[in-house]
Amino acid sequence: MHNLKEIRKDFEAFKKAIQKRITDVDFTKLKTLDEQNRQAIQEKEKLEQQKKDISKSKDKDLFEKSKSISSSIDKISDDQKKIKLELDSILSNIPNIPHPDVPEGHTEKDNIEISKTGQIPNFDFKPKSHYELGEKLGMLNFDLATKTTGARFVFVRDKLAHLERALSNFMLDTHILNNGYEEVSPPLLASENTMFGTGQLPKFENDQFEIKTEEKTGRKFLIPTAEVILTNMVKEQIIDKKKLPYRFVASTPCFRKEAGSYGKDTKGMIRQHQFYKVELVSVVEQNKCQDELERMTNCATNILDQLKLPYRKVILCTGDMGFSAEKTYDIEVWLPSENRYREISSCSSCSTFQAVRMKCRYKNEKKEMEFVGTLNGSGLAIGRTLIAILENNQQKDGSIIVPKVLRPYMNNLEKISSN
RNA sequence: GGAGAGAUGGCUGAGCGGUUGAAAGCACCGGUCUUGAAAACCGGCAAAGGGGCAACUCUUUCCUGGGUUCGAAUCCCAGUCUCUCCGCCA
Numbered sequence: 001m002h003n004l005k006e007i008r009k010d011f012e013a014f015k016k017a018i019q020k021r022i023t024d025v026d027f028t029k030l031k032t033l034d035e036q037n038r039q040a041i042q043e044k045e046k047l048e049q050q051k052k053d054i055s056k057s058k059d060k061d062l063f064e065k066s067k068s069i070s071s072s073i074d075k076i077s078d079d080q081k082k083i084k085l086e087l088d089s090i091l092s093n094i095p096n097i098p099h100p101d102v103p104e105g106h107t108e109k110d111n112i113e114i115s116k117t118g119q120i121p122n123f124d125f126k127p128k129s130h131y132e133l134g135e136k137l138g139m140l141n142f143d144l145a146t147k148t149t150g151a152r153f154v155f156v157r158d159k160l161a162h163l164e165r166a167l168s169n170f171m172l173d174t175h176i177l178n179n180g181y182e183e184v185s186p187p188l189l190a191s192e193n194t195m196f197g198t199g200q201l202p203k204f205e206n207d208q209f210e211i212k213t214e215e216k217t218g219r220k221f222l223i224p225t226a227e228v229i230l231t232n233m234v235k236e237q238i239i240d241k242k243k244l245p246y247r248f249v250a251s252t253p254c255f256r257k258e259a260g261s262y263g264k265d266t267k268g269m270i271r272q273h274q275f276y277k278v279e280l281v282s283v284v285e286q287n288k289c290q291d292e293l294e295r296m297t298n299c300a301t302n303i304l305d306q307l308k309l310p311y312r313k314v315i316l317c318t319g320d321m322g323f324s325a326e327k328t329y330d331i332e333v334w335l336p337s338e339n340r341y342r343e344i345s346s347c348s349s350c351s352t353f354q355a356v357r358m359k360c361r362y363k364n365e366k367k368e369m370e371f372v373g374t375l376n377g378s379g380l381a382i383g384r385t386l387i388a389i390l391e392n393n394q395q396k397d398g399s400i401i402v403p404k405v406l407r408p409y410m411n412n413l414e415k416i417s418s419n
Numbered sequence: 420g421g422a423g424a425g426a427u428g429g430c431u432g433a434g435c436g437g438u439u440g441a442a443a444g445c446a447c448c449g450g451u452c453u454u455g456a457a458a459a460c461c462g463g464c465a466a467a468g469g470g471g472c473a474a475c476u477c478u479u480u481c482c483u484g485g486g487u488u489c490g491a492a493u494c495c496c497a498g499u500c501u502c503u504c505c506g507c508c509a
Binding site for chain 2: 055058218
């Protein structure tokens with residue numbers, strides 16, 4: 001969320017920056033409401049002061065007057081609250097401002113490739129898709145999941161289930177031991193306010209799975225990514241600057257409705273309602289966001305390097321970025337069956353956008369309150385990594401070579417083949 | 420599920436109708452002292468919002484929402500959360 005005070009300083013510049021991303025914001029209304037809001041506050045404060053003076057004077061003759069002032073205050077205050085509510089609802093639906101580095105564009109076609117790493121495998125046979133391979137091995141079962149649960153779920157079984165767990169452990173260990181992240185095992189449900197903090201609500205409610213709960217305790221949602229719960233670990237806090245940066249890593253299931261992607265990636269486990277992901281989250285001083293983003297992205301690509309999977313790094317254009325992001329690198333892994341790169345990690349700096357929503361601050365050198373910067377990235381999406389290993393490491397007979405770094409996690413198993 | 424206790428500043432913790440935005444301690448920052456550091460001493464130190472170029476100033480805030488009162492951190496009602504004990508279940 002944007003700080004109104006900052007917007008006010010240069011309204012036109014704000015408008016221009018936002019219009020790079022979306023255009024359906026009613027800027028005139030925003031401005032008018034802000035002015036009305038401030039005017040109401042001023043009126044209210046004037047009356048409050050009068051009332052305070054009367055109360056201090058303890059002059060009985062003025063008590064009646066104070067009562068009538070009270071009712072005026074109530075009225076103005078009600079109006080002001082309504083204005084503020086409307087103001088906040090406009091504000092909370094405006095995305096983050098893109099960083100100057102971000103290329104302008106509308107779709108993923110306008111993203112810009114930054115680098116390519118690794119060797120694309122050369123097969124002397126027609127490479128199969130991950131779901132063909134998995135089903136043939138008897139270790140991926142989509143039909144069974146449809147029967148027990150519904151579309152876009154999968155049973156991963158036997159060696160592939162083990163591989164999935166090995167991936168999670170390997171990634172966690174790497175980030176904890178080599179990259180300085182603290183391991184976290186978080187709740188998988190988040191409150192409405194927590195979802196608001198990272199920007200999933202109010203605008204993207206349709207993508208979230210909501211859990212039925214007792215009334216009164218508030219709405220609860222299954223986390224669509226651990227970013228939500230890890231980032232909100234610092235919500236409503238004033239952090240001691242010395243403790244920054246915070247770096248958290250968690251491996252969790254993620255739940256997404258994938259509304260609006262009907263008919264897209266319906267085959268296989270590219271796009272599921274539930275998937276595992278190892279998530280990295282950093283909380284930093286606001287001027288360190290860019291450095292941290294590079295660092296985080298390197299942590300993610302390092303996993304692919306170790307797994308010897310070919311990938312490319314892309315910077316997302318303004319139109320393809322997420323709501324809360326100011327700048328995003330996507331890491332895309334090579335998928336032989338599709339003959340193209342597919343997203344396996346997305347690393348974003350959210351500048352202070354989420355911090356304002358979460359109310360997370362620290363004191364800078366000048367002892368001024370500043371909002372922290374938050375970043376998140378996948379390191380990596382487990383399901384898609386599994387897919388990439390299946391497809392890139394497949395043999396003519398349909399068996400799969402286990403990457404060397406994973407073997408210690410799999411009882412030194414070198415190859416996965418049907419029993 | 421039953422019975423109690425509580426929620427105050429970054430933290431601990433007093434206050435229980437009228438300069439209380441809130442004692443005290445810790446932490447933190449600045450200074451004196453010291454070769455340096457520590458200790459000791461002195462001083463400072465809440466946030467949000469409004470007004471002002473600024474120095475500064477005003478308003479709000481003691482879990483949340485109502486109520487009583489000229490006036491509420493303090494009294495009343497409702498709710499949320501936390502803790503302790505008992506029961507139940509992992």
